[in-house]
Amino acid sequence: MSQSGVSSPGEMPIGAVVLAGEEILGEAYTQEQALGRRIVHADLLAMEQADAALGFSRTQEPLTLAVSLEPCLMCLGAAVTLGVKRVWFALESPNDGAVDLLTRWHPPVEQAFFAKPVEVRGGLHHERAQALFAAYASGTGPLGMAWAQGALRGSGCRFMHRLRVAGFGRDREGTLQAWAGPT
Ligand SMILES: [Zn+2]
Numbered sequence: 001m002s003q004s005g006v007s008s009p010g011e012m013p014i015g016a017v018v019l020a021g022e023e024i025l026g027e028a029y030t031q032e033q034a035l036g037r038r039i040v041h042a043d044l045l046a047m048e049q050a051d052a053a054l055g056f057s058r059t060q061e062p063l064t065l066a067v068s069l070e071p072c073l074m075c076l077g078a079a080v081t082l083g084v085k086r087v088w089f090a091l092e093s094p095n096d097g098a099v100d101l102l103t104r105w106h107p108p109v110e111q112a113f114f115a116k117p118v119e120v121r122g123g124l125h126h127e128r129a130q131a132l133f134a135a136y137a138s139g140t141g142p143l144g145m146a147w148a149q150g151a152l153r154g155s156g157c158r159f160m161h162r163l164r165v166a167g168f169g170r171d172r173e174g175t176l177q178a179w180a181g182p183t
Helices: 042-054 073-082 099-104 126-138 143-153 158-162 172-179
Strands: 015-020 023-029 063-069 084-091 119-121
Touching: 015 042, 023 042, 042 063, 042 073, 063 073, 063 126, 073 084, 073 099, 084 126, 099 119
Parallel strands: 063 084, 084 119
Antiparallel strands: 015 023, 015 063
């Protein structure tokens, strides 16, 4: 994905797509800077589109959420409620990533319609994600990315260490190519 194809200026390079097989039910980029709001995460917006498209109907293929940054608690909660079976993400989020919490969460009652995703995988397309986030953190990002800039300068390079994945193109074909399957 080209740098210019990622979200809008000043926005973190976070994109998400919801798939049923190869059918795209939702795709979105984070809108926090564009809208000046807090909970307009790429993954949540993409899942809202999928929810609107599906209603109470079920898909033959299991739902997959693919996102360039590890989902937060809110978005993983939405994924459980929507019935997402697979969560793929590019790089771990040292800020609000909640995958570890999800692994320790157990629904009080096991229900087919309210269950944890069966597969949660990070580290997809790591080189592209690394390049995108590194460029963002070192360049035009808002002050909110200071945590990343500091980490990039640090000798430990904690952020860089965590940059283990990817992104995808704004164009539909590129999105499919990038997320058609784990690399
Ligand atoms: Zn989120």
